[in-house]
Amino acid sequence: MLEIRNLTKRFGGLTAVDDISFRVAKGHIHAVIGPNGAGKTTLVNTISGVYRSDGGSVWLDGADITDTPTDQLVYRGICRTFQNLEICGGMTVLENVMLGFDRYLSKGLWPTLLRSRRLLEDERRYTERAMHLLGLIGIRDYAHQEARNLSYGILKKLEIVRALATGPELLLLDEPVAGLNPRETAEVAELIRTIVADEVTVILIEHDMRMVMDLSDRITVMHFGKKLAEGTPEEIRNDPEVIEAYLGGRR
Amino acid sequence: MRALARRWNLRPALGVTALILALVPWMLSNDFYYEIAILALFNAMIAVGLNLLMGYAGQISLAHGAFAGLGGYIAAILTGRYGLAPLFSIAVSLGIMALLAYGLARPILRLRGHYLAMATLGVGIIVSIILNNEEELTGGTDGMSVESFSLFGHTFTESWEWYLLAALHLLVLLWLAQNLIESPLGRILRSLHDSERAPASVGVNVARYKSLVFVISVVVAALAGSLYAFFSGFISPQEAGFNRSIELVVMVVLGGMGRLYGAVIGAVILTLLPQLLTSFEDYQTLIYGAIIIGVMIFMPKGIVSLFDRWRRRG
Numbered sequence A: 001m002l003e004i005r006n007l008t009k010r011f012g013g014l015t016a017v018d019d020i021s022f023r024v025a026k027g028h029i030h031a032v033i034g035p036n037g038a039g040k041t042t043l044v045n046t047i048s049g050v051y052r053s054d055g056g057s058v059w060l061d062g063a064d065i066t067d068t069p070t071d072q073l074v075y076r077g078i079c080r081t082f083q084n085l086e087i088c089g090g091m092t093v094l095e096n097v098m099l100g101f102d103r104y105l106s107k108g109l110w111p112t113l114l115r116s117r118r119l120l121e122d123e124r125r126y127t128e129r130a131m132h133l134l135g136l137i138g139i140r141d142y143a144h145q146e147a148r149n150l151s152y153g154i155l156k157k158l159e160i161v162r163a164l165a166t167g168p169e170l171l172l173l174d175e176p177v178a179g180l181n182p183r184e185t186a187e188v189a190e191l192i193r194t195i196v197a198d199e200v201t202v203i204l205i206e207h208d209m210r211m212v213m214d215l216s217d218r219i220t221v222m223h224f225g226k227k228l229a230e231g232t233p234e235e236i237r238n239d240p241e242v243i244e245a246y247l248g249g250r251r
Numbered sequence B: 001m002r003a004l005a006r007r008w009n010l011r012p013a014l015g016v017t018a019l020i021l022a023l024v025p026w027m028l029s030n031d032f033y034y035e036i037a038i039l040a041l042f043n044a045m046i047a048v049g050l051n052l053l054m055g056y057a058g059q060i061s062l063a064h065g066a067f068a069g070l071g072g073y074i075a076a077i078l079t080g081r082y083g084l085a086p087l088f089s090i091a092v093s094l095g096i097m098a099l100l101a102y103g104l105a106r107p108i109l110r111l112r113g114h115y116l117a118m119a120t121l122g123v124g125i126i127v128s129i130i131l132n133n134e135e136e137l138t139g140g141t142d143g144m145s146v147e148s149f150s151l152f153g154h155t156f157t158e159s160w161e162w163y164l165l166a167a168l169h170l171l172v173l174l175w176l177a178q179n180l181i182e183s184p185l186g187r188i189l190r191s192l193h194d195s196e197r198a199p200a201s202v203g204v205n206v207a208r209y210k211s212l213v214f215v216i217s218v219v220v221a222a223l224a225g226s227l228y229a230f231f232s233g234f235i236s237p238q239e240a241g242f243n244r245s246i247e248l249v250v251m252v253v254l255g256g257m258g259r260l261y262g263a264v265i266g267a268v269i270l271t272l273l274p275q276l277l278t279s280f281e282d283y284q285t286l287i288y289g290a291i292i293i294g295v296m297i298f299m300p301k302g303i304v305s306l307f308d309r310w311r312r313r314g
């Protein structure tokens, strides 16, 4: 489904993503792990068009999508979440999810100014869907509260819901459970499982090893911007180099 | 939609505003009072448009006085020099201002915060210089007189006619602005205020919507500026000056950023205040400044937030 070929991103003298290649199969959860500063977020940012790449390419179902702007990727079925939340704090939880449905809603100036019936009808329909999604992850009770007043855990979930609202085929999750307590982590893991069952492909950046080993079909390990290893959870767990660089260092 | 309506409750406010606007003429015992009321209405229009840009979408402009003034000049020149009908002049003026705003939007709105403020300030200064120096067309620093305003053969001479025209414009504008805010498009504008990455990540072309709201706010300013030029029969570069732009920003902030009726309240108060303070002569500016500072300290969310407290208690 997604293929990354020799992708490279430099910041001045630092090569944050160094010649990374891997393939993600449709319907898989593909994890990318690595120590702090390994370049995981930079990788996501380069794939999702936040940064311009300095080499290599990204392919979606055989089409070159290298350096496509973030907003256009959404229309090709790719959506991402942020390690450091990007939530509109001045809007309610429900409004944030509705923003996620944006691509399905009319923004024509005349229907808007004259309050066309279709516009109102769509708004009502998608509000119901938004409430349904919020119910799935158990934050429906907060729907009408301003996001800036809510806890980190709720906002973290909200970001995933907002991304889901875009109807993605490929979801890039950058540390979706960082900062969550064990119960919340389990809930998010469960949600990711449900998402994948609905035939969404997931690239999962995560430090929580239990979750990564539980969920992933394949794992790519990054270290200082380079790809250190790739394989199934079983292979990665037993790879001496990985243990040395990452797993070992953590335990 | 219900969620949006519940939050703002804007619909009754439009009716109340219409009622107030219908009752105010009973208090206007002479033409001078009318003049101030009409100025307040035009200011309110500009402030409502500027609020869409500043309060909702979070993009500051220190050039809206210049845009309003320039719109007025273009309409005045088209009628005075080229003999176009006032209505037609205004339409052409708005078209030109829309194109100008669109051309400026992309390069300027890439900037944020202080840099955006500086860039718009620069635009305002350039407009000011042009209006002052193109004496042939604009009459230079002395300003120029503007033909009287006629619509379908009827010439507007009475104060109450202007009041009615301005009030209807404001009400229609408020209705349209309210529809805009309570729509998917309005949701995009508000999202830009908090995070540009968030809307971009769900498929919003951020630059496009920033341009759109900029164009809308400039066209509204130019419309009010054009009508005001015809009303007062005279226009000078002062109306497009830096102080004017600042005054408009203060109206929005004082009334309440991102609150539709905040801009109206701010515009009305800031138009009336200088008139109420004339008896203090020397201290006028000082008191004016003190009031603004006081409001900002005690009501950081603007005067309109008073009504929120009311409603919550009630």
Ligand SMILES: Nc1ncnc2c1ncn2[C@@H]1O[C@H](COP(=O)(O)OP(=O)(O)OP(=O)(O)O)[C@@H](O)[C@H]1O
Pocket: A011, A014, A016, A034, A035, A036, A037, A038, A039, A040, A041, A042, A043, A083
């Ligand atoms: N915008 C930037 N400009 C300059 N350097 C950057 C930028 N973003 C990241 N870096 C650097 O690139 C390297 C990789 O950072 P990145 O955030 O991608 O790591 P990460 O693997 O996501 O780490 P973490 O697990 O802490 O989130 C780091 O050395 C970081 O300092």
Ligand SMILES: [Mg+2]
Pocket: A040, A041, A042, A083
């Ligand atoms: Mg990271």
